[in-house]
Amino acid sequence: MRGFVVENIHSIENSNQPDYSMKRTQRFKRVSKPKKPIPDCDLDEDSAANLSTQLLKTTSTRIKTKMPKILSLPTPTSLTFDQMTILPPEFFQIDALDLAPRLLGKFLKRDNVVLQITEAEAYRPNDSACHGRFGITARTAPVFGPGGHAYVYLCYGLHTMLNVVADKEGNGAAVLIRSCAPISGNL
Numbered sequence: 001m002r003g004f005v006v007e008n009i010h011s012i013e014n015s016n017q018p019d020y021s022m023k024r025t026q027r028f029k030r031v032s033k034p035k036k037p038i039p040d041c042d043l044d045e046d047s048a049a050n051l052s053t054q055l056l057k058t059t060s061t062r063i064k065t066k067m068p069k070i071l072s073l074p075t076p077t078s079l080t081f082d083q084m085t086i087l088p089p090e091f092f093q094i095d096a097l098d099l100a101p102r103l104l105g106k107f108l109k110r111d112n113v114v115l116q117i118t119e120a121e122a123y124r125p126n127d128s129a130c131h132g133r134f135g136i137t138a139r140t141a142p143v144f145g146p147g148g149h150a151y152v153y154l155c156y157g158l159h160t161m162l163n164v165v166a167d168k169e170g171n172g173a174a175v176l177i178r179s180c181a182p183i184s185g186n187l
């Protein structure tokens with residue numbers, strides 16, 4: 001269908017008024033012109049094979065590299081609870097900006113449910129969104145504890161948020177666990 005611009009459906013007889021009749025518009029060109037002419041499709045097999053090898057020689061380069069070997073690590077479902085180690089408190093007593101990327105890929109386990117941390121956000125005490133920015137209150141006291149503790153709160157009366165307290169005691173920094181991937185168990 002050709003493109004038309006409809007500006008007004010009423011015909012206007014007054015010559016002082018602008019003409020609002022339907023006008024033909026330019027057709028939109030969606031494909032740019034090829035740099036090389038495209039050959040016709042009625043080529044015999046030999047000339048088509050020659051053409052394809054010529055195109056491959058001019059447009060692609062072959063890179064000879066060895067693919068790295070992928071080490072097979074045990075899957076979390078094959079690990080038993082005895083094989084998983086609990087991280088020491090010293091792991092968490094670093095700056096929140098350093099702790100957040102270190103938490104990615106770690107596992108959370110409760111009963112038979114295992115989750116893998118896939119997203120995390122760091123909050124320092126000078127951040128306007130950090131719960132520790134105004135100091136210690138009854139609600140935010142866990143954020144000022146030593147690193148490694150969980151700080152769980154209700155957001156908008158609907159969402160339960162899990163934070164991992166970071167840094168040394170009294171600092172007020174935490175890492176929000178934004179999302180986890182289920183590995184095993186029933187949620």
